[in-house]
Amino acid sequence: MSKKALITGITGMVGSHLADYILDNTDWEIYGVCRWRSPMDNVEHLLDKVNKKDRVYFEYADLNDQISLITVMQKVKPDYIFHLAAQSYPKTSFDSPIDTLNTNILGTCRLLEAVRATADCDPIIHVCASSEVFGRVKKEKLPINEECTFHPASPYAISKVGTDLLGRYYAEAYGMTVMTTRMFTHTGPRRGDVFAESTFAKQIAMIEKGLIPPIVKTGNLESLRTYADVRDAVRAYFLLVTQNPIAGEYYNIGGTYTCMVRDMLDTLLSFSPMKDQITVETDPERLRPIDADLQVPDCSKFKKHTGWEPEISFETTMLDLLNYWRDRVNKGEVFLTR
Template sequence: MSTKALITGITGMVGSHLADFLLEETDWEIYGVCRWRSPLDNVDHLLDRVNKKDRVFFEYADLNDQMSLYRVVTEIKPNYIFHLAAQSYPQTSFTAPIDTLNTNILGTCRLLEAVHAAMVADESYKPVIHVCASSEVFGKIPADKKPEDGINEDCPFHPASPYAISKVGTDLVGRYYAEAFGMTVMTTRMFTHTGPRRGDVFHESTFAKQIAMIEAGMLPPVVKVGNLKSLRTYADVRDAVRAYYILVTKNPVAGEYYNIGGRYTCEVGDTLEALINMSPMKDQIKVEEDPERLRPIDADLQVPDCRKFTAHTGWEPVIPFEQTMEDLLNYWRDRVKGGHEFLTR
């Protein structure tokens, strides 16, 4: 019988790259949970395989609908579940906190409850589950409180947005189901990860999109920005999905939780400078602060200590920051050349 993986949020940046990785590196069947209205831009290269039922299948369900999740889990009985779906934009969570909390906390609970029910109905069914939390759970850590080697798993949570609060709940719900019901659930706190297909609401991606539009003459040569002083440690999304695969396949330990991230740390302003320097128009581009891009509170010291995960799995990031940024910029250049219309966000 074929090994089956279920990916919630397959149409997102991470979910689509995880599907690509699993198709390339395994012989698994890939089942992607998506809503009927989910944009398919990130998976358009997979649609022919979906149509032909060639190892990739879309399952329509919603984290806010318990029965749809139960149906998917009981019908497929996936060996591996990667729970990546979420309301994932911190800025939006300030204006839509209830939706964020409902989708991310209760949605995770609904999914795990569906899995638990399937396991009760069939005692031989024992899936391995990855619940994706976020480094945002650590929030705004004062400089004098940050461990010398970076934020480790034992740092206290101090969430700085409704999104971050929702991911605290996601993290704890995952561990609860592992401890209470013996389910093999592991949670991760992935730090900033990016690359092609990154949503344009995130800082490095909106920078790249604006630069691509400036190069195409669609915008004046001004990049609008928010807080450029936040410190971020970057990983490539393709390294991230490789980490997730290793997480569930290399001696998975029920109830464990890991920080995962890259090695390249800089201020957001340095990221902007790196992207501008990749443009032939670098000498013409100006930078302008946009108050609408500022968060009420910012998690501004996002530097991870990933030694626990590395010691357990041997995973290391391998894609350099410069390649990640170049690939992100080229992704937006290709989209702009494709004649798409974009919001100037």
């Protein structure tokens, strides 16, 4: 009988790419947890399979509704759970701290309690925290390893500290096979337009189409980031749960290409035939009150355990992201200019 994988947040960038990877590389059945109002843009290519009940199924639940999570768990009884759903935008968390903390911390707790409440259900669980838990790291601590002190720099980051600790707690207290990841910056096609590299790519695509003036509006360009491709990230998540999973373990995962946000923008601009006509302008509304400005990972622990290595180059990731937005703009879609 085929294994069952439950993906919370399947309609997000990472969840949709993880579904693609599982479909291409296993015979597993995929149960995607989503809210009734979740946008379907990222999973549009899967809807035919959903409609035909061909290996992909959508289950409606909400991290803020305990009963819905228990209902899904008792129905599916998955072999694997990838917990990716979250309020995932750091800047929004400054305006909506309570919603962020509730969804990410208590939502994770509700999910793990739903597993505990379900008889004959003992899945291997991936709890997705974030590199944002490390927050404001001193230069001498780079690259950041798993034992680096947490110094979260946003309500989102604080919520992910809670998520991280909950995953380890449930492994230690209840013998559940839960592992936690701190994924560093990862991007690619389907990245939400509120994130820096994706809003830059969207603005460039809209400029090329003549929809907005030739000005790319930015936030802080001085942050140092290490970039990974989302397609490498989901392969890492798959290896996490299939290569000798160790309950209670926690891993940094990230790419190998490190640069300033300014350099990332320059790379995107280099792909545009209008690069010499485009100017860059700081938008105060895009600045966070406080920023995690040094995000460079030491991923040796995870690589040693699984053999995972990133395969997709930074330039390929950026070009694919830009072409993703060009395709959407060329289709005539209308976007907020954010």
